Amino acid sequence: GAVVSQHPSRVICKSGTSVKIECRSLDFQATTMFWYRQFPKQSLMLMATSNEGSKATYEQGVEKDKFLINHASLTLSTLTVTSAHPEDSSFYICSARKTGAGDTQYFGPGTRLTVL
């Protein structure tokens, strides 16, 4: 298998602050990483596709200026939620694509964001 980590696992912040979430592929290189958001009792929704060395591609309805994505290396992508508000409270999950037949994606454990 392949391991993807996320940090922090849980964060509580005040409204108006910014929060950075890190996603790392620990034992493989990932040119492409993905960021998902999951609200309670709902399925995962893709937010953006992060490509190493280039700008992220955002899904429709996701504000790129609010959710800043940086993929500076082949093992690290970061998601920064800027000026967070209570409606941004959610479970944020990243995944990293491992090249090969079927191009399996491996997911991080998720980050629970609570904005007060």
Place this chain on the structure above:
Amino acid sequence: DAKTTQPNSMESNEEEPVHLPCNHSTISGTDYIHWYRQLPSQGPEYVIHGLTSNVNNRMASLAIAEDRKSSTLILHRATLRDAAVYYCILRGYNAGNMLTFGGGTRLMVKP
């Protein structure tokens, strides 16, 4: 990616086999069939994937219909730790490698 249809929920008894169905009647020739599962408050976990032939690994087996319009994930002996939401996802080879998650099947395992 083509759409998949799964039952919302299923129940199983511990130690018994579980067959989780997935319909994907609009699958294209280059779509891979991926299965992931998500335990509560965790990220999805890769289970298995296949293209045409049946596949086995340490976690499960994947049985793919001859016409590829349906597939079945088989857990040979369900344990309480297998209780999760199971997602059947089609991913096109050239679809930007995105995974589009549907509702999945919530598997409940009874002791």
